[in-house]
Amino acid sequence: xxxxxxxxxxxxxxxxxxxxxxxxxxxxxxxxxxxxxxxxxxxxxxxxxxxxxxxxxxxxxxxxxxxxxxxxxxxxxxxxxxxxxxxxxxxxxxxxxxxxxxxxxxxxxxxxxxxxxxxxxxxxxxxxxxxxxxxxxxxxxxxxxxxxxxxxxxxxxxxxxxxxxxxxxxxxxxxxxxxxxxxxxxxxxxxxxxxxxxxxxxxxxxxxxxxxxxxxxxxxxxxxxxxxxxxxxxxxxxxxxxxxxxxxxxxxxxxxxxxxxxxxxxxxxxxxxxxxxxxxxxxxxxxxxxxxxxxxxxxxxxxxxxxxxxxxxxxxxxxxxxxxxxxxxxxxxxxxxxxxxxxxxxxxxxxxxxxxxxxxxxxxxxxxxxxxxxxxxxxxxxxxxxxxxxxxxxxxxxxxxxxxxxxxxxxxxxxxxxxxxxxxxxxxxxxxxxxxxxxxxxxxxxxxxxxxxxxxxxxxxxxxxxxxxxxxxxxxxxxxxxxxxxxxxxxxxxxxxxxxxxxxxxxxxxxxxxxxxxxxxxxxxxxxxxxxxxxxxxxxxxxxxxxxxxxxxxxxxxxxxxxxxxxxxxxxxx
Amino acid sequence: xxxxxxxxxxxxxxxxxxxxxxxxxxxxxxxxxxxxxxxxxxxxxxxxxxxxxxxxxxxxxxxxxxxxxxxxxxxxxxxxxxxxxxxxxxxxxxxxxxxxxxxxxxxxxxxxxxxxxxxxxxxxxxxxxxxxxxxxxxxxxxxxxxxxxxxxxxxxxxxxxxxxxxxxxxxxxxxxxxxxxxxxxxxxxxxxxxxxxx
Numbered sequence: 001x002x003x004x005x006x007x008x009x010x011x012x013x014x015x016x017x018x019x020x021x022x023x024x025x026x027x028x029x030x031x032x033x034x035x036x037x038x039x040x041x042x043x044x045x046x047x048x049x050x051x052x053x054x055x056x057x058x059x060x061x062x063x064x065x066x067x068x069x070x071x072x073x074x075x076x077x078x079x080x081x082x083x084x085x086x087x088x089x090x091x092x093x094x095x096x097x098x099x100x101x102x103x104x105x106x107x108x109x110x111x112x113x114x115x116x117x118x119x120x121x122x123x124x125x126x127x128x129x130x131x132x133x134x135x136x137x138x139x140x141x142x143x144x145x146x147x148x149x150x151x152x153x154x155x156x157x158x159x160x161x162x163x164x165x166x167x168x169x170x171x172x173x174x175x176x177x178x179x180x181x182x183x184x185x186x187x188x189x190x191x192x193x194x195x196x197x198x199x200x201x202x203x204x205x206x207x208x209x210x211x212x213x214x215x216x217x218x219x220x221x222x223x224x225x226x227x228x229x230x231x232x233x234x235x236x237x238x239x240x241x242x243x244x245x246x247x248x249x250x251x252x253x254x255x256x257x258x259x260x261x262x263x264x265x266x267x268x269x270x271x272x273x274x275x276x277x278x279x280x281x282x283x284x285x286x287x288x289x290x291x292x293x294x295x296x297x298x299x300x301x302x303x304x305x306x307x308x309x310x311x312x313x314x315x316x317x318x319x320x321x322x323x324x325x326x327x328x329x330x331x332x333x334x335x336x337x338x339x340x341x342x343x344x345x346x347x348x349x350x351x352x353x354x355x356x357x358x359x360x361x362x363x364x365x366x367x368x369x370x371x372x373x374x375x376x377x378x379x380x381x382x383x384x385x386x387x388x389x390x391x392x393x394x395x396x397x398x399x400x401x402x403x404x405x406x407x408x409x410x411x412x413x414x415x416x417x418x419x420x421x422x423x424x425x426x427x428x429x430x431x432x433x434x435x436x437x438x439x440x441x442x443x444x445x446x447x448x449x450x451x452x453x454x455x456x457x458x459x460x461x462x463x464x465x466x467x468x469x470x471x472x473x474x475x476x477x478x479x480x481x482x483x484x485x486x487x488x489x490x491x492x493x494x495x496x497x498x499x500x501x502x503x504x505x506x507x508x509x510x511x512x513x514x515x516x517x518x519x520x521x522x523x524x525x526x527x528x529x530x531x532x533x534x535x536x537x538x539x540x541x542x543x544x545x546x547x548x549x550x551x552x553x554x555x556x557x558x559x560x561x562x563x564x565x566x567x568x569x570x571x572x573x574x
Numbered sequence: 575x576x577x578x579x580x581x582x583x584x585x586x587x588x589x590x591x592x593x594x595x596x597x598x599x600x601x602x603x604x605x606x607x608x609x610x611x612x613x614x615x616x617x618x619x620x621x622x623x624x625x626x627x628x629x630x631x632x633x634x635x636x637x638x639x640x641x642x643x644x645x646x647x648x649x650x651x652x653x654x655x656x657x658x659x660x661x662x663x664x665x666x667x668x669x670x671x672x673x674x675x676x677x678x679x680x681x682x683x684x685x686x687x688x689x690x691x692x693x694x695x696x697x698x699x700x701x702x703x704x705x706x707x708x709x710x711x712x713x714x715x716x717x718x719x720x721x722x723x724x725x726x727x728x729x730x731x732x733x734x735x736x737x738x739x740x741x742x743x744x745x746x747x748x749x750x751x752x753x754x755x756x757x758x759x760x761x762x763x764x765x766x767x768x769x770x771x772x
Contacts, residue, residue, distance in 0.1 A: 106595040174606055182599040188590040212606035217613025223715065224617075233701045233711040235617075241625055241708045246617060253613075 016116075018108035019522055023115045024094035025415065030122060031086035038077035039482055041070045046439075050468075050475035052457040065154055067456035068137040073129065075140030076162070079258070080169050081122060083400040087265045088211075089118070089176050091407055092204045094415065096180055098513035098520060099198045101189025101529040101551070106182040114175035121168035128161035136162035139454065141251055144236035144244045148228040163226050170215050177208035189512065189551075192531035195289075196550065198511045199282060199535070202289050203268030206296045207261045214257035214300065221250030248310055252303035259395070260299045264292060266403030267334055270356050273406045274338050276509040277353035278345025279546055281536040283337045291330035291337075298327040308376045309383045317376035324374035328367060335360065335367075346539070346546075350507065351425035352410035358433045359402035366394030369444070387447025390440045397436055405429065405488075413502030416495070417518040424491040431484030439477025442470045510547050511535050600749045604756045607723075611760050614719065618712045618767065631706035632771055634699055635713070639690045640769040643683050644761065650679025651758040654731070654751040661738060661747035669747050670739035673731045676754060680728040687721055713768050720760055727757045 014022060047056040048067060055061045062070075093111070097104055105111045129135045135158040138147035142162065150156035184197065184205050224235035225247060234240025236247050275282050282288065304312055304320040338360060347353065369391040372378050382388060405428075412420050451464045458464050458471065505514040512529055513520075529551035537548035589595060622628060657672035694700075694710070701711035731750045737743045 106599065174603075177606070178599050178602050181602050182595050186589050186591055186593065186595045186598050190588075192590070212602065213609050216606060216609025216611070217616070219610045220614035220617065220715075220719070223719070227701070227711065227715070231701070234708045235711060241621070241706075243621075243624075246620070250613060250617070 016112060018104070018112045020093045020097050020105045020108070020111060021415070021520065023111050024090050024092075026115050027085040027093060027118070028090035030119065031082045031084075031090060034077050034081040034085075034122065038074050038082055039485075041074040041077070042478060043482060045070055045074060046475040046478040048456055049458060050471045052459055062456065064456045065137060066134070068139075068153070068454065069135050069155070069158075071454055072136050072139050072142075072162075076125070076136070076166070078396075078400070079140065079262075080166060081125065083262050083396070084169070084173060085118060086404050087262055087269075087400060088204070088207060089114070089173065091200075091265060091269060091404070091411075092176070092180055092208075094411070095513055096183055096201055096204055097187070098516065098524055099201050099511055100184060100187055101192060101512040101525065101531065102183065102187040103523045103525065105179045106187055107179050110175050111179050114172045114179070117168055117175065118172035121165045121172060124161055124168060125165035128158050128165065131157045131161065134158050141248075141255065142225065143251070144225060144228060144247050148225060148236050148244070150229070159229055160226065163222050163229070167219065167222055170219060173211060174215070177212045180204050180208045181212075189529045189531050192550070195286065196531055196534050198268075198513075199271035199285065199288060200265070200268030203264040203271075203292060206292050207264040210257045210264075210296050210299055211261045214254045214261075217250045218254040221247055245307070245310060245312065248307050249303070252306045253300070256303045256306065257299040260295060262396070263331075263399050264296075266359070266399040267292075267338075269403050269407035269410070270338060270359060272509070272511065273352045273356045273410050274341050275536045275538060276410070276507045277348040277350055277356070278342050279348070279538045280341050280345040281534075281538055283340035283343075284333075285534070285536065288334050288337045291333040295327055295330040295334075298323060298330070302327055305374055305376075305379070308379045321374060321376045325371060328371065328374075331367065335364065348507070350409065351420070351422060351429060352406045352408075352507075354426070354429050355402050355406035355409060358429065359398040359406060362394060362402065362433075362436070363398035366391060366396075366398060369394060382447060384452055385447035386443050386451040386453055389453050390443035390447060393440050393443075397440075401432075401436075405432075410507065412492075412495070413506050414513065414518050414520070417502050418495045418498060418500055419502045419506065420495050421491050424487045424494075428484055428487040428491065431487070432481055435477045435480030435484055437477070439474045439481060442474040442477065446470050446474075508547050510537050510549050512550055515549050515551050594745055596746060596749045597752075600752050604753070607756065611716075611719070611763070614712075614716050615763060615767065618716065621708065621712070622767075622771070625706075625709070628706055628709040629771065631699070631709040632768065634694070634697065635769045636690050636693060637769050639686050640765050643686050644765050646679050646683050646686070647758045647761050650676045650683070651755050653679060654754040657735075657738075658748050658751040661744040664744065666738045666741035666744055669744065670735040673735035673738065673747065673750065677728045677731050677735070680724050680731075683724060684721060687717065716764055716768065720757070720764055723757050723760065727754045 044056050044059045048062050133155050137155045138153045138159060146152050147159055184201050227233040228235050234242040236242050236244045271282055302324045304316055305324045308317055373382055373391060409420060409425055446467050449464050449467055451458055451467060502518050504518045516524055531550045532553060533550055535550060539546045540548055653672045653676040657669045660668035660672055699710050701707050701714055734746045734750045738747055
């Protein structure tokens with residue numbers, strides 16, 4: 001056997017590390033830092049909308065052009081620099097090698113290259129905030145002609161750097177995606193078939209495939225936008241024979257699948273938390289996997305529902321409405337499978353489980369409001385209003401914030417070997433849940449009133465005059481949700497400074513990631529685990545222990561052998 | 575099993591599918607590259623159908639140069655196959671020799687491409703020229719993107735050839751060859767679309 005010697009120097013151990021666990025924590029830490037910046041921007045946006053005439057406390061006077069910049073950068077940062085690194089790269093990097101029972105990613109050096117490309121992209125994006133003319137202000141979608149000609153958005157270098165940063169970020173996640181897929185396919189522990197993979201790994205595989213196959217056209221499209229913006233080519237310029245609609249197609253051919261790139265890992269985290277905390281096998285495991293694959297295929301043919309009023313051929317609206325509503329079916333299957341898993345389970349209401357339930361409840365509302373926007377006829381009225389903003393946040397906040405919270409509370413003891421404080425976690429989750437709903441429930445009716453998005457001063461339009469109280473309510477909700485994150489920060493710092501030790505398998509989970517010490521050492525497993533069964537053997541009949549880890553030898557093995565492998569020995573009935 | 579963490583090679587050196595990880599990875603990587611070129615080609619085709627007058631612009635491409643480059647790349651691909659064959663037989667030196675010859679093919683390709691670019695720019699066919707600037711924008715974008723991949727493939731083959739000459743990492747020769755074929759196939763699409771459809 002080989003011994004895993006950990007690199008000794010601080011540089012190779014924590015900075016230029018090839019260990020998937022260190023890289024995962026680098027991704028998550030960077031995502032958390034960027035989330036502070038993105039949240040601060042959302043605070044300024046909400047303050048401006050509630051009290052448009054007053055300077056924003058903690059920012060000062062906010063011009064309309066700066067408002068555009070904040071909206072653009074808030075969206076960009078939250079989707080590409082918070083959601084992607086935390087959900088996809090962070091949790092994916094940490095959990096995939098542990099869950100498939102291997103020592104590291106298939107290509108550790110490529111993995112390190114991925115995180116450093118991402119760090120470079122972050123630096124470029126942050127620099128763009130401080131260049132002359134300011135950061136990109138053409139919306140997170142950067143549609144031409146607004147983004148293609150500096151005269152239109154008033155931003156020149158900012159948009160160039162924005163495109164470069166996003167392109168570098170794509171490169172980082174392409175490298176990560178190749179690694180994720182190859183590792184999951186090719187480095188499974190002996191005995192582990194694809195149908196023995198925890199659902200999280202399946203979801204990460206599909207998310208990586210969707211990302212890799214959808215981002216390509218936008219990479220080409222981004223190069224065209226860069227050339228149009230900086231050198232005056234005419235890819236998107238009607239005067240030169242180009243067409244600005246092309247960019248919308250390229251953007252949304254990636255942009256809509258991107259929603260599922262984020263959603264799938266979130267559902268994967270939920271599956272792990274819900275099964276472990278309900279002490280039940282995942283309801284319809286294979287059905288959920290097939291649903292995920294079908295949803296992945298469908299995700300490539302829904303994109304034009306973002307363009308119902310952009311001037312696309314009206315004959316295209318119906319098929320895209322159809323596919324859009326069709327894609328809710330596989331996700332409904334998944335959500336119902338989760339609810340059926342909860343049903344009759346022996347629920348352990350840990351903070352992770354609470355966050356998972358919060359995610360399910362709020363995401364349901366986000367999904368249902370999506371049906372309204374997916375129908376072309378209704379969307380023509382609702383398009384570009386605050387209703388879209390509220391719908392978007394009701395889908396993305398559960399995916400990007402609540403699901404990682406569930407994952408964070410569930411896996412923190414594994415990642416750092418220290419437990420988190422329960423009451424502080426509950427304070428954090430209850431506050432976040434109440435204030436999030438307060439904020440975005442108030443924004444739905446504003447959309448019905450006709451409040452267009454990306455408008456810094458809603459009072460200049462007479463027809464939304466009755467909306468001030470809703471605006472203030474939404475702002476109170478936003479501030480409350482941001483303040484609710486303080487207990488989380490205190491909890492993390494308190495736990496990391498404490499001497500308390502977490503159990504290696506505190507939730508009594510079955511998957512391989514829990515069958516290692518906490519935190520797992522360099523190389524993860526002392527010996528390569530052998531897998532004997534599927535991922536969710538909770539409360540199996542005929543066994544007193546209420547779970548069977550994947551690497552536990554056969555149940556009919558001599559009972560002393562079984563006992564030795566379970567951390568809490570229980571007698572096995574004959 | 576001796577392990578050096580300096581090269582970060584995975585310790586558990588096994589494969590669940592029986593396929594080497596690098597082979598699995600290169601196909602996924604190529605799939606993502608196909609999406610990039612596929613997107614660019616789809617955009618070009620959509621525009622090309624809208625602009626039948628671009629055939630006039632396409633007639634100004636240097637077709638003999640493009641045809642020569644097609645032959646050069648195909649020959650270079652053959653050399654990559656021979657390198658793979660040599661590597662399969664355990665002949666690292668032979669594999670390295672063929673890889674260097676394939677790199678040479680890439681160099682010839684880039685040389686001819688440079689000649690073409692300078693010829694076109696001097697003749698006034700640039701992305702900003704009237705009346706078919708957009709055709710030339712697509713031409714320079716797609717061939718430029720392809721040339722960047724030629725450079726990438728040559729770099730990869732050169733690095734792997736250095737290792738192969740010392741008999742190291744012979745399995746990687748196949749990966750380089752697969753990628754070099756992909757670069758070749760992209761050109762097989764670009765050549766008729768940009769040069770011949772005039």
